[in-house]
Amino acid sequence: MAAKHALPVLRWSSRVFSVELNGAPFYFALADRPEAEAPRLFGQLPRARRCFSLLLRSADRVHAARLHARLRDALLRELPPECRLAPMCSFLPEVRDSVLRGFFLQDGPDSPSPTPRLLEALAQQHALLLCSYTPDRENRHWTQHVWSLEGGTRVDVGTGLCVVCSEAPRCHPAALSMINSDVFRTFQDARDVLTECVAVLPEASSVLEHLPSRAPSSAPPAFPVLVVEGLDATGKTTLTESLRDALGAVLLRSPPQSLAPWRALFDREPPLLRRAFYAVGNYVTAEQAAQQAMKTPVVVDRFWHSTAAYAIATAVSGPPSGLPDPGSEVYRWPADLLRPSLVVLLTLDPEERRRRLRDRGQGKTEEERQLDHNQLFRLRVEEAYRRISGPPCIAVDASPSADQLLQQVLLLVRSRCCL
Numbered sequence: 001m002a003a004k005h006a007l008p009v010l011r012w013s014s015r016v017f018s019v020e021l022n023g024a025p026f027y028f029a030l031a032d033r034p035e036a037e038a039p040r041l042f043g044q045l046p047r048a049r050r051c052f053s054l055l056l057r058s059a060d061r062v063h064a065a066r067l068h069a070r071l072r073d074a075l076l077r078e079l080p081p082e083c084r085l086a087p088m089c090s091f092l093p094e095v096r097d098s099v100l101r102g103f104f105l106q107d108g109p110d111s112p113s114p115t116p117r118l119l120e121a122l123a124q125q126h127a128l129l130l131c132s133y134t135p136d137r138e139n140r141h142w143t144q145h146v147w148s149l150e151g152g153t154r155v156d157v158g159t160g161l162c163v164v165c166s167e168a169p170r171c172h173p174a175a176l177s178m179i180n181s182d183v184f185r186t187f188q189d190a191r192d193v194l195t196e197c198v199a200v201l202p203e204a205s206s207v208l209e210h211l212p213s214r215a216p217s218s219a220p221p222a223f224p225v226l227v228v229e230g231l232d233a234t235g236k237t238t239l240t241e242s243l244r245d246a247l248g249a250v251l252l253r254s255p256p257q258s259l260a261p262w263r264a265l266f267d268r269e270p271p272l273l274r275r276a277f278y279a280v281g282n283y284v285t286a287e288q289a290a291q292q293a294m295k296t297p298v299v300v301d302r303f304w305h306s307t308a309a310y311a312i313a314t315a316v317s318g319p320p321s322g323l324p325d326p327g328s329e330v331y332r333w334p335a336d337l338l339r340p341s342l343v344v345l346l347t348l349d350p351e352e353r354r355r356r357l358r359d360r361g362q363g364k365t366e367e368e369r370q371l372d373h374n375q376l377f378r379l380r381v382e383e384a385y386r387r388i389s390g391p392p393c394i395a396v397d398a399s400p401s402a403d404q405l406l407q408q409v410l411l412l413v414r415s416r417c418c419l
C-alpha cells in the first residue's frame, strides 16, 4: 500500500509560479486584474506563441517523483522540436511542502501543433493540473486558465486570473520542500522512502535487508572517526588510504560496499529515491564505524556532508545565493547519526581538479560532467559543504603533493584528536 502524504495546499490565487528558462528563474503570480506590464516571461513572447503548463499533484511521493521523470522524457520525445519545454514549479511563499512541480511549454510558431491534445491526454491519464496562458488582443496581458479534464472534456474551471509580475522569493522554492525529499533528517525518514518504493522498485527490498533495524547508536566512539570530504578528484581516496596506513586505522567508505550492487540503479532514480539511498548508506557506514572505533581509529571516505551538499546543490538552480540560508535546518547534522571526531574538507583549484580528473583517465560520471561544465553547480556544492553544521569541519587546500598533504592532515588530526 503506497504511503499517503498530505496533498500540497492549492490556494491558487496566492501561489507564485517559477519557470526556469536557460537556467534562469522567471517568477509570476496571479491577480484579478492585469498590471501595467506582463511578467518578462510573457512579455517577450510573440503573439503566436501559445503557452501551457502541467503541474503534478499526488499524495504518493514516490509515484510523483518517478512520474515527473517519466513526463519529462515523454514530453521531450513527443513534443514538436520547435516547442520549448522548461522546468516549472508553483508554491505558496514561505509555506513548506507547498511546492507543485511540473513543466512549462511554449508552443512553436503558427504551425498547427498537437500540443493541446498531447497535454490533455497526459493530464487526463495522470490527473495533472493543465493550465493554458492566452494574451489579450494587444498581446499585453496574459490570462491563466486551469482546465479540468473530468470525463475527457476540457472544462475551464473558471480561474481566468491575470498573470502579473512577482518578486523572486528569498530562497529557491525547492528549499520549501527539501527536507525528507532531498535531505533526510533521520534514518527512519530515509528508510521510509525505500519501503514506499518497493512496490515499483523491488530491488529496494534487497537494500532494506542490508540496513540496521533502527538508527545505530550515535554515542561518541572510543577512538577518533575521521571523515575526508571533497569534490571528485580532490584526492580523497589517496589521502584516506595514506591515513589508514599512517594511523593503523580502518578505512570505510559511504555508500558502504554492502550497498554497491544497487548504487548505479538508484543513481538513475529521481532525487527522492537516490538521496534516500545515500542517506541510509551513511547509517550503515556509521554502524561499522562505531563498531571499529571501539578498538582502532577509523577513516571514512565521504559521509553525510557529501549526501547533504550534493542533494541541496542539485535541488536548487542558479547561483549559491539561492541556497537555503546558512543555519537552516537542512544543514544541521542528523541527531541520530554518528558525529565524526573531525571532518577534513579538501578544496582544490578547479583547473588543478580538472587536470587530476584528466590524468586519472577514468570515464567521467554525469555528475562529474556537471561539476566540470556547470560552474554554478560546483559553487553550490562547495558552499553547501561549508554551511553544514555539526562536527568540526576543516577546509584543507589539497594542492600540495600527496605526501605533503598527508603530513599536514596528520598534524591536524594529532592536534585535534590527540592521536
Ligand SMILES: Nc1ncnc2c1ncn2[C@@H]1O[C@H](COP(=O)(O)OP(=O)(O)OP(=O)(O)O)[C@@H](O)[C@H]1O
Residues within 6 Å of the ligand: 230, 231, 232, 233, 234, 235, 236, 237, 238, 239, 356, 357, 359, 360, 398, 399, 400, 401, 402, 403, 405
Ligand atoms: N595531492 C595530490 N597531488 C597531485 N595529484 C593527486 C593528489 N592526490 C591525488 N592525486 C591524483 O589525483 C587523482 C584523483 O585522486 P583521488 O582518486 O584520490 O581523488 P578522489 O577525491 O578520491 O576522487 P573521486 O571522489 O572521484 O573518487 C588521482 O589520479 C590521484 O593520483
Ligand SMILES: Nc1ccn([C@H]2C[C@H](O)[C@@H](COP(=O)(O)O)O2)c(=O)n1
Residues within 6 Å of the ligand: 232, 254, 255, 278, 282, 302, 303, 304, 306, 307, 308, 310, 311, 367
Ligand atoms: N556519502 C555519500 C557519498 C556519495 N554521495 C553522492 C554524492 C555524489 O552525487 C556522488 C559522488 O560519488 P563519487 O564520485 O565519490 O563516486 O555520490 C552521497 O550523496 N553521499
